Structures are given as structure tokens and as C-alpha cells.
Amino acid sequence: MTSTTKASLSGLELLRAGAASIAQRPGIGQLLGMEVEALEEGLVSFAVTTQPAFANPLGDVHGGICATLLDSVMGCAVHTTLEAGVGYSTIEIKVNYTRTISVEGRRLTAIGKTIHTGRRTATAEGEVRDDEGRLVAHGTTTCLIHRSDPPSERT
Structure with a gap:
């Protein structure tokens, strides 16, 4: 997909196009083996299966x-939630861990939901559950929205 094509797609359309092609998934998704479970406006879900390479020094899944x-x-x-040509970056992320996770093939499913999308910032919340439905981590984020403002709106 060309950068011109990417710029003409909304955020949801771009993510759906990327999910349709494993070759277009971001490197981190390929590295961890992320699978797309859901892509809707304001709601996203990805899953991974734990593996020994995810271990911390104690032998559990690294935080x-x-x-x-x-x-x-x-x-x-x-x-x-963003229109075509608008990007974002994470300003901050807060994560709480509630239990340890085995590296032996446990499926972890993460769900993210927007709380608020404004002109310049957005907030979202998320949770990670194991294959028994137990909460293993939850968090919040604030993102900076990258817009190309008309010169009259720049400060």
C-alpha cells in the first residue's frame, strides 16, 4: 500500500486493510504474533499466545x-476514530498488573476502548485477560492527535 493510499484512508479503514494482509502488519505485531480479534470504531481487540521467549528472569511472562x-x-x-490523514502518538501509558502469567501457551486477549477523542488529544482504556477470562492487566493512555491545521488555526 502506498503512502498516498494510506493518507486517503480513515484510521479504521487503514487498520482493516492492514489486518487483511499479514505482510502489512506492523513489525511489533509480527514479532509477538498478534492476531486481530476485533476492529470497530472506538474498540479494538488483539490476542497473543505466550511462549518461552516472553519470559522475565523469574520465568513468567514479562510485563x-x-x-x-x-x-x-x-x-x-x-x-x-480518526479521519483520513490524521495520525496519533502515545503521550503516556499507565499499566496495572493483577497476576503472573505462564509462558507455556496461554492465550492473552487485550481489548482497547476509546474514552474521548478530541481535536488534539484522546484517551483510551484497556484490559488484558487470559484464556480463563481472568484479568491479568489493565491500563489507560493519552494520545496526541497529529492534524494538519489550516494556518489560521495554528497557535
């Missing part, structure tokens, strides 16, 4: 895996 899942679903939930 960065859940943080990455949360950053991905919350940011992408914001992206689904």
Missing part, C-alpha cells in the same frame, strides 16, 4: 508483553 498489548489496542482504538 512488557502486556504493556505492549495495551499500548497497541488502546492506541489503535483511538486510531479507529
Whole structure:
């Protein structure tokens, strides 16, 4: 997909086009083996299956895996609400962990939902659950919205 084509798609359309092609998925999604579960306006869900490469020094899933899942679903939930040619970046992310996770093939599902999308910032919340439905992490994010403002609106 060309950059011109990407710029003409809304955030939701761009994410759906990327989900349709594994080759177009971002590197982090390929690296962790993320699978798209849901892509709707204001709501995104991705899943991964744990593996030994996800281990922290104690042998459980490293907290960065859940943080990455949360950053991905919350940011992408914001992206689904943006019009064509508008981007975003994470300003901050807050993650709470509620239990340890085995590296032995547990399926983790993350859901991100927008709370508010404004002109310059957006907020979202997310949670990660294991394959038994238990909450393993939850978080919030604030994203900066990248718009090309007309010269009369710039400060």
C-alpha cells in the first residue's frame, strides 16, 4: 500500500486493510504474533499466545508483553476514530498488573476502548485477560492527535 493510499484512508479503514494482509502488519505485531480479534470504531481487540521467549528472569511472562498489548489496542482504538490523514502518538501509558502469567501457551486477549477523542488529544482504556477470562492487566493512555491545521488555526 502506498503512502498516498494510506493518507486517503480513515484510521479504521487503514487498520482493516492492514489486518487483511499479514505482510502489512506492523513489525511489533509480527514479532509477538498478534492476531486481530476485533476492529470497530472506538474498540479494538488483539490476542497473543505466550511462549518461552516472553519470559522475565523469574520465568513468567514479562510485563512488557502486556504493556505492549495495551499500548497497541488502546492506541489503535483511538486510531479507529480518526479521519483520513490524521495520525496519533502515545503521550503516556499507565499499566496495572493483577497476576503472573505462564509462558507455556496461554492465550492473552487485550481489548482497547476509546474514552474521548478530541481535536488534539484522546484517551483510551484497556484490559488484558487470559484464556480463563481472568484479568491479568489493565491500563489507560493519552494520545496526541497529529492534524494538519489550516494556518489560521495554528497557535
